[in-house]
Amino acid sequence: MGNPLRTAQDRRLPRIPEPCALVIFGVTGDLSRKKLIPAVYDLANRGLLPPGFVVLGFARRDWGDGDFESLAYEAAKKGARTPWREDVWQRLASQFQFVPGSFDDDAAFDSLASTLDELRERNGIAGNAAFYFSIPPAAFPLVLNQLNRTGMADNAKSGGWRRVVVEKPFGNDLKTAMALNKLVDEVFTPEDVFRIDHYLGKETVQNILALRFANSLFEPVWNSKYVDSVQITMAEDVGIGTRAAFYDSAGAARDVLQNHLLQLLALVGMEEPTSFDPNEIRAEKLKVLRAISLPKDIGAGSVRGQYLPGWVAGERAAGYLEEKGVPADSTTETYVAVRLGIQNRRWAGVPFFVRVGKRMPRRVTEIAILFKRAPHLPFDPADVEMLGNNQLVIRVQPDEGVVLKFGSKVPGTTMEVRDIAMDFQYGEAFTESSPEAYERLVLDVLVGDRTLFPDAAEVEQSWRVIDPLEEAWTGTKPEPYRAGEWGPRASDEMLALEGRAWRRA
Amino acid sequence: MIGLWDTTGNEVVKALAAERRSAGGVASGLALTLVAVVEEKKVREAEAAATIAASAHPCRLLVVVRSDLEGRSRLDAEIVVGGRLGPAEAVVMRMYGRLALHAESVVMPLLAPDVPVVTWWHGEPPDVIANDFLGVVADRRITDSKLAPDPVAALRQRAVDYAPGDTDLTWTRITLWRTLVAGAFDTTEERVTGATVVAPADDPTAALMCGWLKSRLGIEPKWEYTDKTPRMHSVQLGCANGDCVTVTREEGTALFSRTGQEPRYMPLPKRPVGDELAEELRRLDPDQIYGEALGAMAGLPNLEQKPPMRVHVWKDPALAARAGEEAGAMAGPGGSAV
Numbered sequence: 007m008g009n010p011l012r013t014a015q016d017r018r019l020p021r022i023p024e025p026c027a028l029v030i031f032g033v034t035g036d037l038s039r040k041k042l043i044p045a046v047y048d049l050a051n052r053g054l055l056p057p058g059f060v061v062l063g064f065a066r067r068d069w070g071d072g073d074f075e076s077l078a079y080e081a082a083k084k085g086a087r088t089p090w091r092e093d094v095w096q097r098l099a100s101q102f103q104f105v106p107g108s109f110d111d112d113a114a115f116d117s118l119a120s121t122l123d124e125l126r127e128r129n130g131i132a133g134n135a136a137f138y139f140s141i142p143p144a145a146f147p148l149v150l151n152q153l154n155r156t157g158m159a160d161n162a163k164s165g166g167w168r169r170v171v172v173e174k175p176f177g178n179d180l181k182t183a184m185a186l187n188k189l190v191d192e193v194f195t196p197e198d199v200f201r202i203d204h205y206l207g208k209e210t211v212q213n214i215l216a217l218r219f220a221n222s223l224f225e226p227v228w229n230s231k232y233v234d235s236v237q238i239t240m241a242e243d244v245g246i247g248t249r250a251a252f253y254d255s256a257g258a259a260r261d262v263l264q265n266h267l268l269q270l271l272a273l274v275g276m277e278e279p280t281s282f283d284p285n286e287i288r289a290e291k292l293k294v295l296r297a298i299s300l301p302k303d304i305g306a307g308s309v310r311g312q313y314l315p316g317w318v319a320g321e322r323a324a325g326y327l328e329e330k331g332v333p334a335d336s337t338t339e340t341y342v343a344v345r346l347g348i349q350n351r352r353w354a355g356v357p358f359f360v361r362v363g364k365r366m367p368r369r370v371t372e373i374a375i376l377f378k379r380a381p382h383l384p385f386d387p388a389d390v391e392m393l394g395n396n397q398l399v400i401r402v403q404p405d406e407g408v409v410l411k412f413g414s415k416v417p418g419t420t421m422e423v424r425d426i427a428m429d430f431q432y433g434e435a436f437t438e439s440s441p442e443a444y445e446r447l448v449l450d451v452l453v454g455d456r457t458l459f460p461d462a463a464e465v466e467q468s469w470r471v472i473d474p475l476e477e478a479w480t481g482t483k484p485e486p487y488r489a490g491e492w493g494p495r496a497s498d499e500m501l502a503l504e505g506r507a508w509r510r511a
Numbered sequence: 512m513i514g515l516w517d518t519t520g521n522e523v524v525k526a527l528a529a530e531r532r533s534a535g536g537v538a539s540g541l542a543l544t545l546v547a548v549v550e551e552k553k554v555r556e557a558e559a560a561a562t563i564a565a566s567a568h569p570c571r572l573l574v575v576v577r578s579d580l581e582g583r584s585r586l587d588a589e590i591v592v593g594g595r596l597g598p599a600e601a602v603v604m605r606m607y608g609r610l611a612l613h614a615e616s617v618v619m620p621l622l623a624p625d626v627p628v629v630t631w632w633h634g635e636p637p638d639v640i641a642n643d644f645l646g647v648v649a650d651r652r653i654t655d656s657k658l659a660p661d662p663v664a665a666l667r668q669r670a671v672d673y674a675p676g677d678t679d680l681t682w683t684r685i686t687l688w689r690t691l692v693a694g695a696f697d698t699t700e701e702r703v704t705g706a707t708v709v710a711p712a713d714d715p716t717a718a719l720m721c722g723w724l725k726s727r728l729g730i731e732p733k734w735e736y737t738d739k740t741p742r743m744h745s746v747q748l749g750c751a752n753g754d755c756v757t758v759t760r761e762e763g764t765a766l767f768s769r770t771g772q773e774p775r776y777m778p779l780p781k782r783p784v785g786d787e788l789a790e791e792l793r794r795l796d797p798d799q800i801y802g803e804a805l806g807a808m809a810g811l812p813n814l815e816q817k818p819p820m821r822v823h824v825w826k827d828p829a830l831a832a833r834a835g836e837e838a839g840a841m842a843g844p845g846g847s848a849v
Binding site: 009010011012013015016017018020022024025050051053056057058089093094099128129130132342 | 564582632665687689690692694696697703714727728763764767769771772773775776777778779780790793798799800
């Protein structure tokens with residue numbers, strides 16, 4: 007019959023999960039300290055966690071609860087976005103427990119299972135638990151088998167829901183991704199698997215759907231009749247940091263193109279979902295991913311790059327080959343630009359230029375829709391020299407917002423037209439109170455809302471785009487570019503060949 | 512910042528345009544116009560609150576201070592764009608004399624084109640909103656019964672005077688309470704059979720809490736008066752199977768207890784007015800749940816069916832005062848007029 011105190015109209019009441027436990031594997035790791043623990047604190051501070059909420063940290067350290075607590079304290083205090091309130095933290099910390107052990111240690115998992123059982127009685131959490139895998143993918147099978155062995159992943163046995171949260175990378179290619187999906191889906195039920203792509207937790211990314219499907223202004227021109235091309239850019243000013251081991255085996259395409267960028271492309275290119283039901287949205291996204299076409303000649307339609315030493319933002323930056331842990335003869339790419347297409351009636355013939363890179367001049371992620379030039383310009387050609395394509399740019403980060411670029415008359419006595427940008431920033435408006443992506447996604451997992459999580463089919467389909475690229479690239483060397491530049495020159499030439507140019511993001 | 516003394520509405524409009532131009536690209540994406548009706552001594556407080564709210568909802572803030580109705584008509588204005596009032600563009604207007612009765616003549620040309628208008632009375636709310644044109648022109652009206660001499664009576668008056676689109680900050684103040692109480696029934700199918708609210712007799716939030724429980728659950732909540740705490744102390748719900756859920760306030764936290772489970776502490780902070788205002792500005796359509804709760808509290812059903820638009824009713828305080836004097840004189844020495 008449902009809760010009589012809740013109605014859909016009462017939008018002031020936030021969604022609060024049922025009493026549950028969050029089990030974090032690899033709780034001492036980077037991701038957990040920088041994102042997860044602060045997100046949990048922020049949720050608690052906003053009053054969005056249920057009574058009886060428990061965090062169980064699992065990691066391979068010889069620690070008591072106290073050591074773990076001080077690590078969590080540091081992490082939460084450093085990363086929290088809401089004001090620090092000691093009493094909120096104290097109450098939350100009193101519900102933190104640390105379970106030490108390695109992933110092949112049966113006893114540790116038995117003790118984890120019995121801890122969860124105790125909590126069911128003591129905290130009234132009815133067996134609800136989410137397992138967060140903040141661990142290297144190589145350890146997944148081990149942990150999953152342990153969860154399977156102890157019956158912790160079993161909804162029926164635990165008497166509540168048991169969910170699992172997996173971070174990227176979702177495999178290394180189609181084959182490994184399918185194996186991983188199969189394994190996770192066997193241990194948990196497919197509906198209980200949440201794959202986190204934190205880009206989808208960002209306000210602006212969700213706003214792509216609002217922009218497209220809540221307005222009548224943009225949809226009529228959102229097709230090959232009016233759109234000349236689409237550019238999706240994800241540039242980072244940082245290098246690979248301490249991720250050399252992982253990064254050198256993966257490269258830019260596997261690291262971010264496969265997930266973040268293809269998800270953005272899917273949101274921009276998808277048809278209107280029948281409703282905002284998670285399954286409907288996934289169905290439409292999957293259709294677009296399936297329709298993606300690769301360049302006929304991958305060598306000509308894609309560019310790989312690798313950064314050389316240089317200067318970024320006033321600081322000297324080492325080259326990729328000099329980074330710690332990278333082999334001196336590595337051919338891993340730190341930059342990728344590729345010309346994709348979408349084979350359906352809406353997008354036939356519209357190129358989607360997608361580029362990602364490290365050590366670019368600045369950190370920016372944006373989607374630019376470049377419209378066709380007006381079919382006829384009744385002006386003197388000299389007067390419209392400065393008029394470019396009309397553009398609609400969705401800036402994902404930083405300075406979330408939307409820019410509309412169009413021609414306007416230069417004030418004065420001559421009829422001169424040039425481009426101006428009309429800039430709408432969410433930054434001023436919403437970021438202050440809008441939740442960080444992880445906060446939103448962790449809450450969604452606990453509530454059980456799957457809208458923002460790609461499913462196995464989407465992940466596998468994305469690999470079907472990446473695998474042929476990787477295959478074509480084997481044995482080739484990436485083009486060098488200086489750190490602090492917008493990628494290798496070959497990438498500019500690729501667009502110049504067809505009379506286009508990258509937007510300076 | 513520009514200060515204009517003894518000025519006119521047109522000068523204010525021009526000065527605002529000039530400030531926006533010279534400030535550059537600060538003012539983009541206005542979501543609404545917020546008209547704050549305040550008295551002089553509360554101006555700073557209202558500005559601080561509006562600054563917090565504006566950081567979540569970019570708006571044009573028009574602060575109207577009306578005073579000295581007997582004196583000479585005069586308008587002073589202060590224009591701030593992107594300064595101490597945060598991302599909002601703000602005009603603080605002080606109106607004296609007969610002009611104060613026609614504040615809308617200055618405010619109307621300053622409303623941002625085609626975005627919703629929200630009027631917020633930070634002070635004693637008007638008895639009848641239709642008497643204040645600043646309320647008639649608004650799509651949403653926010654009052655604060657807490658600031659009236661008799662808050663519960665003021666809240667009842669809000670029910671009598673209700674139109675969809677009205678809300679009272681009393682309602683905003685119990686959102687966290689309602690969240691806790693509603694959360695308790697997400698996981699159980701038990702029917703609620705009774706409720707007890709412990710609060711001071713003059714606490715309007717308790718009145719609304721009772722109204723909400725009554726309208727949602729169809730029960731008659733009991734209001735137990737206490738003078739030990741200045742604000743609502745606890746809400747207790749009893750279920751058909753004898754289980755009990757209690758939420759008790761303890762200094763910025765709530766003790767949440769339920770039969771058969773260990774009690775838990777949950778955050779229940781007192782929020783600044785700015786946060787409450789920001790919550791109000793999230794929703795610019797009528798809050799039906801509030802309408803139902805208010806109606807149940809005052810015993811006035813079907814409030815939500817009242818027309819959402821008000822028609823301005825002219826009320827001249829000078830005339831009323833004169834009529835009062837005459838009536839008083841008619842009643843003779845020691846007599847009083849009703």
